[in-house]
Amino acid sequence: MTGGESCSFFNRFGGQPLIIAHRGYRACYPENTLCAFEQSLGRCQMIELDVQPCADGVAVVFHDDTLTRTSDAAAVAANFGQASLALRDWPLAALRRLDIGTWFLAADPFGTIRRGIVEPAELRACMPQRVLTLREVLVWATANRLPLNVEIKDSGRHRKDHPIVPVVVNEIREAGATGLVLVSSFHHQFLRTCRLLAPEIALAALQEGGHPPDLLHYLHCLGVCAYHPENGITDATLVNTLRSAGLHVNVFTVNEPARQQQLFTFGVTGIFTDFPRVVS
Secondary structure, three states, rough: OOOOHHHHHHHOOOOEEEEEEOOOOOOOOOOOOOHHHHOOOOOEEEEEEEEEOOOOEEEEEEOEOOOOOOOOOHHHHHOOOOOOEHHOOOOHHHHHHOOOOOOHHHHHHOOOOOOOOOOOOHHHHHOOOOOHHHHHHHHHHHHHOOEEEEEEEOOOOHOOOOOHHHHHHHHHHOOOOOOOOEEEEOOOHHHHHHHHHHOEEEEEEEOOOOOOOOOHHHHHHHHHEEEEEEEHOOHHHHHHHHHOOOEEEEEEEEOOOHHHHHHHHOOOEEEEEEEEEOOO
16 A cells, blocks of 8 residues: 555645755755755745754754765864764764855856856855754744655664664654655665654655566555656656556656656656756
């Protein structure tokens, strides 16, 4: 069976093509930050973000295993007595002191500064950006009535140090956001655990590289209401099969308008994009 009542998560959208802001409006603002989320408002129907545990077990919003790419941790770690640049080794108090925004100005990862889509002065005005907790983003999303796709990152062999799924479930419940959140993960055991702990929370299975054998049976046993395949393994046959079985399909990461339109023609529920723009 699929996720039962949790499948009602998608009813709010009324069948419109869903634009899901991938880590916020990350093409123009530093990913997984408050400014990237705020700039997504009005440009999407849902925001996707990543969560993982820090050293003291708090669920924080951050994508990479290490702090190198999107923070100034390498430059300031010694000041905080930190020898490691792995996020899992940093307590929340130290993470809060990092700047996770200014890197974007130099990196210009999508060329949006160079092309004048976003102005450096606008970006500088919102710096620095700080690491957010999941609780903070849940409170923000609830106030803005904006659904979230919370992706639980797989921290590999370290995931037993701080069991992340019970933490995420508790935060969602404490924030009164069970109806506002879709939980996803590439680590499907996390989804099984979430289903046992909180059957009222909607679930989605992330997948890249190839599909599990006997896909429909597999997804029904997981108890998910959505499948999130990468763009390169998604075609019309897959979408039709899943949609006919009552499952929603959201595809990542699709920035090309022509491909977005093709996927919506196939019947996908939504697409994840770094350039969120509501489809008219």
